[in-house]
Amino acid sequence: MKILKKHRRAAAWAVALxxxxxxxxxxxxxxxxxxxxxxxxxxERRDMLLTIDxxxxxxxxxLVNVGARVSGEIVxxxxxxxxxxxxYGSEISEGAVIALIDDEIQKSNLLQAxxxxxxxxxxxxxxxxxxxxxxxxxxxxxxxxKRAKALGVSEALSQASYDSYLSAWEQATAEIGVAQAxxxxxxxxxxxxxxxxxxxxxxxxxxxIKAPVDGVVIDRIVSVGQTVxxxxxxSSLFLIAKDLKKMEVWASVNEADIGSIFAGQDVEFTVDxxxxxxxxxxxxxxxxxxxxxxxxxxxxxxxxxxxxxGRLLPYLTANLSFIVKRSKGVLAVPNAALRWKPADSMLxxxxxxxxxxxxxxxxxxxxxxxxxxxxxxxGVNDGAYSEVESPDIKEGMKVVTGGEVASKKGVSQNPFMPxxxxxxxx
Numbered sequence: 001m002k003i004l005k006k007h008r009r010a011a012a013w014a015v016a017l018x019x020x021x022x023x024x025x026x027x028x029x030x031x032x033x034x035x036x037x038x039x040x041x042x043x044e045r046r047d048m049l050l051t052i053d054x055x056x057x058x059x060x061x062x063l064v065n066v067g068a069r070v071s072g073e074i075v076x077x078x079x080x081x082x083x084x085x086x087x088y089g090s091e092i093s094e095g096a097v098i099a100l101i102d103d104e105i106q107k108s109n110l111l112q113a114x115x116x117x118x119x120x121x122x123x124x125x126x127x128x129x130x131x132x133x134x135x136x137x138x139x140x141x142x143x144x145x146k147r148a149k150a151l152g153v154s155e156a157l158s159q160a161s162y163d164s165y166l167s168a169w170e171q172a173t174a175e176i177g178v179a180q181a182x183x184x185x186x187x188x189x190x191x192x193x194x195x196x197x198x199x200x201x202x203x204x205x206x207x208x209i210k211a212p213v214d215g216v217v218i219d220r221i222v223s224v225g226q227t228v229x230x231x232x233x234x235s236s237l238f239l240i241a242k243d244l245k246k247m248e249v250w251a252s253v254n255e256a257d258i259g260s261i262f263a264g265q266d267v268e269f270t271v272d273x274x275x276x277x278x279x280x281x282x283x284x285x286x287x288x289x290x291x292x293x294x295x296x297x298x299x300x301x302x303x304x305x306x307x308x309x310g311r312l313l314p315y316l317t318a319n320l321s322f323i324v325k326r327s328k329g330v331l332a333v334p335n336a337a338l339r340w341k342p343a344d345s346m347l348x349x350x351x352x353x354x355x356x357x358x359x360x361x362x363x364x365x366x367x368x369x370x371x372x373x374x375x376x377x378x379g380v381n382d383g384a385y386s387e388v389e390s391p392d393i394k395e396g397m398k399v400v401t402g403g404e405v406a407s408k409k410g411v412s413q414n415p416f417m418p419x420x421x422x423x424x425x426x
Contacts, residue, residue, distance in 0.1 A: 045330065055318065059250050061246040074100070074237075096210065124190050254298055283322070346403065
C-alpha cells in the first residue's frame with residue numbers, strides 16, 4: 001500500500017512539472033510572436049546651424065578713463081548736456097568741464113614761478129651790463145698798454161709801472177670771458193624759469209577736469225570733498241563710454257574651439273536681461289594673450305554689435321553662439337534615429353547590421369514587422385537634429401527612432417528587457 005502511494009505521488013509531480021514546462025513554452029512562444037511597435041519620425045527639410053557656444057560680457061567699444069594729474073580736493077562737478085550735475089549716465093560733450101579741483105596750491109606755485117622768472121630776467125640784464133663794463137675796462141687797458149709798450153722801460157716809465165699796465169690789460173681781457181659766461185648762465189636761468197612757469201600754468205589748468213570726448217559717464221569714482229592724490233599714475237575720476245551705439249562682447253573661447261573662430265564670423269547671442277531676444281554681431285578680433293585657469297586655456301574674442309536701439313547695457317552677461325557652418329533647406333532627422341540600433345531579430349532578411357565606413361544607418365520599416373537600413377552621410381548637427389545626405393532619403397520619409405514589443409494587454413515592452421512568463425487566465 002505504501003509503495004502504491006509513493007508511485008502516485010511521483011506520478012503527480014511528473015504531471016505537474018510537465019504542465020509547468022508546457023505552460024512556460026506556450027507563454028514564451030506566444031510572447032516571441034508578439035509584434036514590435038516602432039516609434040518613427042519624419043525626415044524634415046530645415047535650416048541647420050553648427051555653432052560654438054561661449055559666454056562673455058557686453059563692453060563699450062571705446063572706453064576712456066579720465067584721471068587727475070594733480071593732487072587736491074574735489075570742490076565741485078560740472079554740468080552735463082541737460083544742465084544737471086555730472087553723475088552716472090550723464091551725457092557730456094568734448095571739452096565740457098566735468099569737475100574742479102581746489103587750485104590754491106597751484107596758483108601759489110605759479111606766482112612763485114613767475115617771480116623767479118622776473119628775478120632771472122633781472123640777473124640777465126645785470127650780466128649784460130657787466131659785460132659792457134668789462135668791455136669798457138678792456139678798451140681802457142688796451143690804450144694804456146699801447147702807450148706803455150711805446151715808451152718801454154725808461155726814466156719816464158719804471159719797470160713796475162710797465163708791469164702794472166700789462167697786468168691791467170690781461171685782467172680786463174679775462175673779465176670779458178667772465179662776463180660772457182655770466183650772460184650764458186643768466187640766459188639759462190631765464191629759460192629754466194620760463195619752463196617752470198609753463199609747468200605751473202599747466203598744473204593749474206589740470207585743476208579743471210574737462211571731458212576728452214563726447215560720451216556717457218559709465219562710472220563716477222569720486223565725490224565732492226574727496227581728496228585725489230596724483231602719483232606715478234593719474235588718479236581715476238570718471239569712466240566715459242565714447243559711443244554706446246557701438247558695443248562689443250568679450251567672449252571666453254576654449255582653446256579646443258578657437259581654431260574654428262575667425263574675423264568676420266557671424267555670431268548670435270542673448271542676454272539674461274531680455275529673455276528670448278536675439279542679438280547679432282561679427283567677430284572683430286582674437287586676442288593672443290591667452291589665460292589659463294585650472295589647466296584650461298581660453299582666448300578672449302571681441303565681437304562687435306550694433307546697439308542703435310540702446311537695448312544693450314554695459315557689463316551684461318551674454319551667451320554667444322559662433323556660427324561655424326550654416327545649411328539651409330537640407331534634409332534632417334532626429335539624432336535619436338541615428339542612435340537607435342535594432343536587435344538582430346528585427347532585421348529584414350539579408351540586411352547588414354553595420355554601416356559602411358564613413359556612413360551611418362537610419363532604419364525604416366520593412367514588411368513582416370522588420371526594419372531595413374538606409375546608409376547616409378552626416379552633415380551639420382545642431383544637438384537635436386542631424387543633416388543627412390543619401391539618394392534613398394526623401395522628405396516626409398519615416399525613420400525609426402525606437403521600438404518596443406507590444407504585450408497582449410497593449411502595454412509596450414522593451415525587446416531588450418528579460419520577459420517574465422505570466423499565468424494564463426481560464
